[in-house]
Amino acid sequence: MSSPAPPHDQPHDQPYDQPRDPLRRERDHLAASRAALRAMRQDVEALDISDVTGNWVNAKILTGEIETRIRALADLAGTPLFFGRLDYLHAPGAEPTEGAAAESFYIGRRHVHDADGDPMVVDWRAPVSQPFYRASRSEPMEVALRRRFGYTGGELTAYEDEHLSDPAESDSSSRLLQAEIERPRVGPMRDIVATIQPEQDEIVRAGVGGTVCVQGAPGTGKTAVGLHRVAYLLYAHRERLARTGTLVIGPNRSFLRYIEQVLPALGELQVRQSTVDDLVAHVEVRGTDSATSARVKGDARMAEVLRRAVRSGIRMPTEPVVVVRGSRRWRLPPYELEEIVRELADREIRYGAAREALPQRIAHAVLVQMERAGEAPDDRVQDAVARTPAVKAAVKACWPPVDPARTVLRLLSDPEFLASCADGLLTGEEQRAVLWARPARGLKAARWSAADAVLVDEAYDLVQRTSSLGHVVLDEAQDLSPMQYRAVGRRCSTGSATVLGDLAQGTTPWATSSWAEALAHLGKPGARVEELTRGFRVPREVIAYASRLLPAIAPGLAPATSVREAAGALSVRQVLADALDSAVVAACRESLAQEGSTGLIAADPRVPELAAALAAAGLSCLSPGEETSATARLTLVPASLAKGLEYDYVVLDEPAAVVAAEPDTRTGLRRLYVALTRAVSGLAVVHAQPLPAELAR
Incomplete structure (x- = not known):
């Protein structure tokens, strides 16, 4: 990645020089894009379908599709409409020519166009957006500049540039990208589209x-x-x-x-x-x-x-099938019926499909006899034979x-x-x-x-x-x-x-x-x-600590690396057994003093006791899956439900108990590995029992 310019921050009350202030221009484009999105939504809301459909069923279907489209065009509060910009050296995909005009595209979560149909924001999934994620200094993909935007809520507050075609810039990481990755986890999981x-x-x-x-x-x-x-x-x-x-x-x-x-x-x-x-x-x-x-x-x-x-x-048949049609009786012997049943059984088709096919196969065999006798039966006769009591009884007995x-x-x-x-x-x-x-x-x-x-x-x-x-x-x-x-x-x-x-x-x-x-x-x-x-997501210190378990739980896997370092991200505290609950509560208070969510993870049998300790200390807690908020940031998580969840700070109670709660040691160590790797910013391990040997070494 080429060396980015430092993020540019501009207070809202500072006067702007419109021609020279890029941040102001980007904010203006954001405002215009939001207005265009509102207009797109209003256009859909104004559609009159009263004379478009031929019946009420089609009208209901079309109404549902319109309602879905309206919801999809919602401008989500606090969500950036676009998060990046690409400045191409020339029109994407076109042959470069002297004097060719550069083109710019704003990359966002959905497509937005103006009244003339020209794109103001391009969907991140469009082919033209791909270089935003893959272009580099060594492979610029025809991009001259990649710009990332920083937001507070839904308000654009900063930008950061990478001149991918400029050999004078050196590789370094993006501070805005890092800040977005590390943004506190309050609420449900969010997208990583930026x-x-x-x-x-x-x-x-x-x-x-x-x-x-x-x-x-x-x-x-x-x-x-x-x-x-x-x-x-x-x-x-x-x-x-x-x-x-x-x-x-x-x-x-x-x-x-x-x-x-x-x-x-x-x-x-x-x-x-x-x-x-x-x-x-x-x-x-x-x-x-x-x-x-x-x-x-x-x-x-x-x-x-x-x-x-x-x-x-x-079952293979033991009796013939006798079908009566008018004054004639048609007899299908057991050996011929057995051939039909065995052929269906050997084909290994679904049991129900074979059962539905069997009466037609029997009826077809009867029709062959009719044709040999000089009759000319058609498909309707075959269907009628398949529905006769004799054929139905044979099917029920055999299949x-x-x-x-x-x-x-x-x-x-x-x-x-x-x-x-x-x-x-x-x-x-x-x-x-x-x-x-x-x-x-x-x-x-x-x-x-x-x-x-x-x-x-x-x-x-x-x-x-x-x-x-x-x-x-x-x-x-x-x-x-x-x-x-x-x-x-x-x-x-x-x-x-x-x-x-x-x-x-x-x-x-x-x-x-x-x-x-x-x-x-x-x-x-x-x-x-x-x-x-x-x-x-997981800080380097935390993932390195958890990776001590890999030789015991997955010896074929290479340890994960992390792009993030966080000083003080890991603390391991041993306390006396009678002080464990109070030490866990204290660790939760320390985590809650920081910005973001906190997850207290414990062996399932320990959860009721810890819930009581938190309540006695005046700390309310959520259950897994309940949405965290600015006023409810602590979740008490049974270790069995921790998989897939993440919190800014994790307090892990008694690792030995997490291992002991599982039916065997290897499964317990894997459960512990999951619990250790839920933290985004910091992990506090609090224990009274000795740590598992695989973790302690």
Whole structure:
């Protein structure tokens, strides 16, 4: 990056010399752009569609589209309309000629044009905006100057220039860029559209046709990259994705609440967000599994067990089918009917699709006999034969209807049925692990677990194909079981996906050990894997401290680096056991004395005790997912819900308790790694028990 000019700050009350004051001109352009955006919105609001549509259905659809467009044109208070400017040496893409006029483009979150249709702000996703993120002194991409803007709220207060084609400037970092990265985190997650880095931009702008897997260390912005990729794809392939749909999948609802404002801030209002549990909610989840049971139920072998269970009712015929048509009787012998059934079974098509095809196949065989007898039946006759009681009875006997939930219920309740379906796949011990202790008396009485719900979803897909979307973003993917990957893969079987995760942060008993294995279960074995190791969020001292755990939790991963240094960002305090709660409260007070948000992260069993200690000290706290504000900046976070969240300051209570709360040491250390890497500005570790050996060394 070439050496930037220092930021230029101008107080509002200082008189301006219009021809010589760049800051004043930029503020004038901002005001004019906001006025143009208001005019664009007013034009849409003024549209009269009373005589445009032919019926009320089309009118309702068009009204909904207009309302969506009006919301997308909202001028968000406190959000900069543009954050940068590019001055090209000549018209982008044109051959340079002597005397060619330079062109300037303001880069922002959405396109804004004036009354004549000329652009005043260019969408950050447009091709002409790409050099704002990728141009450098060594590769200026026809850009003479890149200007970044600084804001306070929605008011433009500073600018900073990089003359990319000037060899006299030396490389250095942008102070405005650094300030934007380090801006305090109050409220939900915000977009990073003004700070996207070249390696991030390459992933964001990858084509819609292929799946991309992003292995990202803490603080590298992988979640933001995934969300901005959705926004980019909707811009570049609007018509296609509007038809097929997009979906963002997060680990829990707290996480989804945290990220839910990012896409609307970028003008995208139609992207659905969900958890894996919500996707497979065919049954009500009221039970829980042991770690052993959940691990077996999440194993990919269960897919074949379920396939056998769904198809277990298929029977070969023993009686002929006799169809009566007028005065004639047509007899289909058992061996011919068996050929039809076996052919459908061998094709491995969905159970329901095969069952729908079977009566037509039988009817076709009857029509062949009719034609041999000199008749000339048509399609209507075939449909009529397929609906006869004899054919219906044969279909029911050979290929009975299957209820997916009841099939899974039987599988988990009936040892003999499970043994027949799992023969050669699951050991006797594994079969006993997945069986329910008390068989349920009917679907309504069943206490389904989250892992059971995934099995039911697999069974539904074996009966009828799951609809596929155009693009799916899967965040915190390292925590999914193979069966959960299959459930997500069904939602993008004909589309593409962006898979985001960090193998070092896997905290479930079935956590992913390699991306190649995970992508195979997802149905995307040829996906491109990208690795982000340069951190922008977590200070260097904090990430180095957390990286002490990597040899134990993910020995194949390289430690992350960080572009940020923050003196005093890390403190580790050991106290007496009876003083732990008061020391934690004191650390929270210290953090709250700084600007920004504070997260108190603790092992789940410790949360009630700490909540009481905070209340006794007069400190109110939020729950994960609740929006922080200027008056409510402290969040009490169970370690199990910390993944994906970030706070300016983190107080970590008793690391040894975080590790001990998990079923095994490795999972506990991974949970601790997650908790240690949630801080943007400072981390205070408060402990009474000895630190885990992996962290202490």
